[in-house]
Amino acid sequence: MLKHTPFYPRTAPLMEGQAWRRWAGYVVASSYELLHDREYHAIRSSAALLDVSPLYKYLITGPDAERLLDRVVIRNVGKSKVGQVLYTAWCDAAGKVIDDGTISRLGEQTFRMTAADPNIRWLHLNATGLNVTIEDVSESTAALALQGPNARVILQQLTDADLTALKYFRLTPATIRGIPVTISRTGYTGDLGYEIWVDAPNALPLWDVLIEAGTPYGITPCGILALDVARLEAGLMLLEVDYISAHRALIESQKSSPFELNLGWAVSLDKAWFVGKAALEEEARRGAAWQFVGLEVEWDSLERLYAAVGLPPRLPTVAWRTSVPVYSGGEQVGYATSGCWSPLLKKYIALAHVRSEVARPGTPLAMEVTVEHRRKQAAARVAKTPFFNPERKRA
Amino acid sequence: MLKKATRYDAIVIGGGHNGLVNAAYLARAGKRVLVLERRPRVGGAAVTEEVFPGFKFSMFSYVVSLLRPEIIRDLDLPGHGLHILPLESTVTPMLNGDYLAAWADHDATRRELVRHSPRDAEAYDEYGRLMHHMARAVKPIISMVPPDPTSLSPRDLLGLLRLGKHFRGLGAEQFHALFKLMTMSSADFLDEWFETDVLKATKSASGIIGTFLGPRSPGTAYVLLHHYMGEIDGVFRAWGFAKGGTGSVSEAIASAARNFGAEIHTDAPVARVLVKGGRATGVALENGEEIRARVVVSGLDPRRTFLQLVEPNELPGEFVDDIKRFKFRGSSGKVNLALGALPNFTCMPGNGPHLRGAVSISPNLEYVERAYDDAKYGEFSRQPYMDVVIPSLIDPGMAPPGKHVMSIFVQYAPYNLNGGWTDAKREAFGDAVIDTIAQFAPNIRSCILHRQVLTPADIERITGLSEGNIFQGELALHQLFFLRPAPSWAKYRTPVRGFYQCGSGTHPGGGIMGASGRLAALAVLEDGV
Numbered sequence: 001m002l003k004h005t006p007f008y009p010r011t012a013p014l015m016e017g018q019a020w021r022r023w024a025g026y027v028v029a030s031s032y033e034l035l036h037d038r039e040y041h042a043i044r045s046s047a048a049l050l051d052v053s054p055l056y057k058y059l060i061t062g063p064d065a066e067r068l069l070d071r072v073v074i075r076n077v078g079k080s081k082v083g084q085v086l087y088t089a090w091c092d093a094a095g096k097v098i099d100d101g102t103i104s105r106l107g108e109q110t111f112r113m114t115a116a117d118p119n120i121r122w123l124h125l126n127a128t129g130l131n132v133t134i135e136d137v138s139e140s141t142a143a144l145a146l147q148g149p150n151a152r153v154i155l156q157q158l159t160d161a162d163l164t165a166l167k168y169f170r171l172t173p174a175t176i177r178g179i180p181v182t183i184s185r186t187g188y189t190g191d192l193g194y195e196i197w198v199d200a201p202n203a204l205p206l207w208d209v210l211i212e213a214g215t216p217y218g219i220t221p222c223g224i225l226a227l228d229v230a231r232l233e234a235g236l237m238l239l240e241v242d243y244i245s246a247h248r249a250l251i252e253s254q255k256s257s258p259f260e261l262n263l264g265w266a267v268s269l270d271k272a273w274f275v276g277k278a279a280l281e282e283e284a285r286r287g288a289a290w291q292f293v294g295l296e297v298e299w300d301s302l303e304r305l306y307a308a309v310g311l312p313p314r315l316p317t318v319a320w321r322t323s324v325p326v327y328s329g330g331e332q333v334g335y336a337t338s339g340c341w342s343p344l345l346k347k348y349i350a351l352a353h354v355r356s357e358v359a360r361p362g363t364p365l366a367m368e369v370t371v372e373h374r375r376k377q378a379a380a381r382v383a384k385t386p387f388f389n390p391e392r393k394r395a
Numbered sequence: 396m397l398k399k400a401t402r403y404d405a406i407v408i409g410g411g412h413n414g415l416v417n418a419a420y421l422a423r424a425g426k427r428v429l430v431l432e433r434r435p436r437v438g439g440a441a442v443t444e445e446v447f448p449g450f451k452f453s454m455f456s457y458v459v460s461l462l463r464p465e466i467i468r469d470l471d472l473p474g475h476g477l478h479i480l481p482l483e484s485t486v487t488p489m490l491n492g493d494y495l496a497a498w499a500d501h502d503a504t505r506r507e508l509v510r511h512s513p514r515d516a517e518a519y520d521e522y523g524r525l526m527h528h529m530a531r532a533v534k535p536i537i538s539m540v541p542p543d544p545t546s547l548s549p550r551d552l553l554g555l556l557r558l559g560k561h562f563r564g565l566g567a568e569q570f571h572a573l574f575k576l577m578t579m580s581s582a583d584f585l586d587e588w589f590e591t592d593v594l595k596a597t598k599s600a601s602g603i604i605g606t607f608l609g610p611r612s613p614g615t616a617y618v619l620l621h622h623y624m625g626e627i628d629g630v631f632r633a634w635g636f637a638k639g640g641t642g643s644v645s646e647a648i649a650s651a652a653r654n655f656g657a658e659i660h661t662d663a664p665v666a667r668v669l670v671k672g673g674r675a676t677g678v679a680l681e682n683g684e685e686i687r688a689r690v691v692v693s694g695l696d697p698r699r700t701f702l703q704l705v706e707p708n709e710l711p712g713e714f715v716d717d718i719k720r721f722k723f724r725g726s727s728g729k730v731n732l733a734l735g736a737l738p739n740f741t742c743m744p745g746n747g748p749h750l751r752g753a754v755s756i757s758p759n760l761e762y763v764e765r766a767y768d769d770a771k772y773g774e775f776s777r778q779p780y781m782d783v784v785i786p787s788l789i790d791p792g793m794a795p796p797g798k799h800v801m802s803i804f805v806q807y808a809p810y811n812l813n814g815g816w817t818d819a820k821r822e823a824f825g826d827a828v829i830d831t832i833a834q835f836a837p838n839i840r841s842c843i844l845h846r847q848v849l850t851p852a853d854i855e856r857i858t859g860l861s862e863g864n865i866f867q868g869e870l871a872l873h874q875l876f877f878l879r880p881a882p883s884w885a886k887y888r889t890p891v892r893g894f895y896q897c898g899s900g901t902h903p904g905g906g907i908m909g910a911s912g913r914l915a916a917l918a919v920l921e922d923g924v
């Protein structure tokens with residue numbers, strides 16, 4: 001049986017089309033309304049409220065909590081301050097990415113780690129000999145993401161915590177109308193936004209006060225379809241869609257290193273030791289064979305392909321998640337793994353793995369598109385990610 | 396103060412959205428461009444103003460439907476802040492307390508239509524397909540310089556040939572439909588398809604916007620198509636409500652123009668175009684200052700462009716006569732309301748999703764035709780056709796939290812009102828609008844905090860649009876394509892060398908489209924500035 005998140009009693013009545021989908025053993029909304037348009041625009045124009053409870057969450061405590069995390073992940077956890085959140089990936093011994101997520105430093109010896117996949121076994125395997133407690137709090141901690149330009153005004157009405165002082169990727173304990181929560185300035189939309197972490201029994205009162213305070217500011221419950229478009233605009237990758245966990249890959253070529261996923265900036269080779277360090281040092285010297293890049297499909301090319309069959313261009317308003325060949329001069333040089341029409345940017349964007357030689361922004365490539373059942377190639381260009389990066393995200 | 400020493404390649408008179416598009420394209424081509432706008436802000440009929448403290452209005456035009464995708468791309472308008480939000484539904488309250496709704500979701504709309512007529516529900520899809528084909532057939536025209544059918548120049552002949560081929564490609568059935576669209580009234584055209592009166596009334600209403608014609612007047616069917624054109628760009632989704640109001644469309648274009656190097660001056664009314672030896676050499680501002688440029692482009696309507704900015708003796712008499720005959724006949728007004736609470740429509744009580752879309756006051760065809768009857772005889776409609784939207788529900792930033800703005804586009808309000816427009820007449824017109832809405836949403840009066848009533852005379856006074864015509868001249872067939880604004884002068888050039896026109900008074904016409912501004916810029920560049 002799939003599980004319901006603690007917000008289910010509120011989200012279920014909103015489901016106009018019963019468009020549920022699975023996420024880590026839970027059912028969550030694809031979209032609440034029949035179309036996801038309004039939910040998407042809420043992320044970019046007002047505020048969207050997302051139930052992100054299905055994330056795996058681990059509470060890691062004890063004198064060696066920091067050491068454990070520094071052994072496991074590629075970023076330098078020791079350098080983080082209390083109240084800081086790190087986005088990071090973690091690798092196997094061969095330096096191939098297992099998963100990515102965030103590490104929140106709640107105290108000197110207290111961390112919360114989020115992940116897309118279960119990682120409890122991996123954490124335990126690496127904790128041998130360490131004085132640390134690893135607790136799976138996935139079910140007992142509920143989480144909401146409040147994302148969009150109005151997120152701050154809405155939240156600030158409900159809490160004494162000074163949200164203007166709360167910087168990007170920082171967190172603070174707070175109470176929201178008396179409910180104890182942690183507020184982190186994080187999210188998966190690339191916009192101004194917060195994630196609110198709450199004990200599951202307080203989930204419903206939290207939802208209610210947010211809706212009440214947010215309604216004059218256009219708060220809109222938002223499902224995964226809208227989020228998928230927003231995260232693509234933000235250039236954020238998704239496990240099992242854009243890359244395969246080294247723990248699940250069946251063959252070597254399915255795996256990716258952090259360098260190949262555009263996460264080179266996060267690899268802290270100055271750390272004493274962490275899983276995969278040796279391999280990553282070697283790769284850093286050699287240079288990665290692949291890069292993970294943004295693509296912009298060129299409109300004129302798309303329009304020509306469709307005009308040839310007498311149609312206006314068909315655009316993917318729902319993000320696709322399949323592997324699509326990418327070419328350079330007729331030769332396949334990579335594959336796109338997700339893409340969509342950006343309703344905001346008015347551009348067809350995609351994320352793709354390409355050979356390093358053709359990864360520089362501006363490089364002309366071609367992406368396969370299916371036009372009336374036939375495979376065609378549309379001109380595309382390597383683009384800098386994030387495709388959309390508003391100042392308010394960090395301001 | 397302007398630097399006198401600067402020598403501009405082009406001066407654009409009027410910072411309406413077309414003037415701005417024109418300036419942006421010229422600047423993008425490396426030209427030194429100066430835009431001179433009479434008002435304190437750019438935008439013309441596409442402006443957002445905080446009319447009452449905290450309440451922002453798209454004062455005049457309020458929805459974006461035809462803004463050319465190529466302009467959005469070429470100028471990277473999203474990068475300059477353009478964000479178009481979906482305006483998803485249309486609900487028409489009926490006199491018997493029922494309603495007709497069109498929702499964003501196709502199945503939901505069909506089910507709704509079945510309630511009124513299962514036959515119409517089926518016809519609806521077929522009609523939609525036909526209009527799609529028609530709109531696709533006509534669409535290339537709005538992005539091309541209209542060829543002159545009386546000219547024998549290879550250019551025009553080639554253009555006509557291409558058009559001819561294009562139309563032959565339609566096939567007999569579609570060609571006939573196109574011919575009908577060009578000649579019939581919207582009511583007659585819709586009669587061929589549907590039996591539900593309220594459906595026909597609501598659809599035909601879109602055919603009369605900005606014209607001094609009723610739903611039973613021949614030629615209005617074509618305007619139906621004009622509005623479908625926005626829908627085929629539907630995939631591109633340029634249809635909806637601009638975040639921040641339509642002024643943000645103008646601001647985005649202005650920002651793009653500046654980014655390409657154009658200078659934009661506001662509070663800079665131009666008195667006249669300087670002409671020497673049949674050639675434009677610059678402009679004189681109302682404050683007497685003169686600025687030189689190699690070419691001058693007017694974004695004003697044809698009447699102002701030719702009868703106000705240029706001395707009559709610089710123009711051929713026949714041409715002046717044509718321009719004098721160009722019909723404006725403004726017929727629309729606008730009422731902007733600041734609301735403390737939301738209206739409660741009897742047909743759909745409560746704050747449902749219908750309030751986030753348009754509410755069309757067009758309960759039946761006779762209602763709309765009668766509204767026109769009043770105007771024909773020089774009165775404003777006592778029971779007008781109205782298109783009502785509440786932008787603050789789509790973009791909460793338009794009003795203080797929990798409060799709202801309502802935009803009401805009203806037809807008919809004739810420019811030439813019997814006895815002329817006075818303050819009293821304006822208020823009476825405003826009262827007629829509110830009284831009519833109150834028939835469908837009885838609590839409306841208690842919701843109103845402030846009210847702004849704009850008559851065609853006000854529209855003319857504020858935006859400069861002659862006779863308050865929202866499209867810089869009626870979108871009637873005899874004023875379209877190679878006849879807009881006058882035969883032989885429909886290609887953005889004018890009888891004065893170096894003087895160009897780029898406003899909605901040129902092909903392809905009105906609406907926040909930008910096409911005139913772009914095509915005029917291409918004409919200027921082609922002539923080699």
Ligand SMILES: Cc1cc2nc3c(=O)[nH]c(=O)nc-3n(C[C@H](O)[C@H](O)[C@H](O)COP(=O)(O)OP(=O)(O)OC[C@H]3O[C@@H](n4cnc5c(N)ncnc54)[C@H](O)[C@@H]3O)c2cc1C
Nearest residue numbers: 409411412413433439440456457458665859865899906907
């Ligand atoms: C009430 C109303 C509602 C409308 N609703 C819609 C709608 O919902 N959707 C839509 O697409 N269209 C709508 N329209 C039509 C649309 O707004 C216009 O067709 C379009 O904005 C015209 O743009 P333009 O640039 O061609 O001309 P304008 O906007 O008329 O620009 C001309 C500019 O020139 C300036 N000017 C005038 N004289 C001088 C001078 N002597 N010196 C310097 N500057 C001068 C004016 O101030 C103005 O800024 C509406 C119009 C009105 C009035």
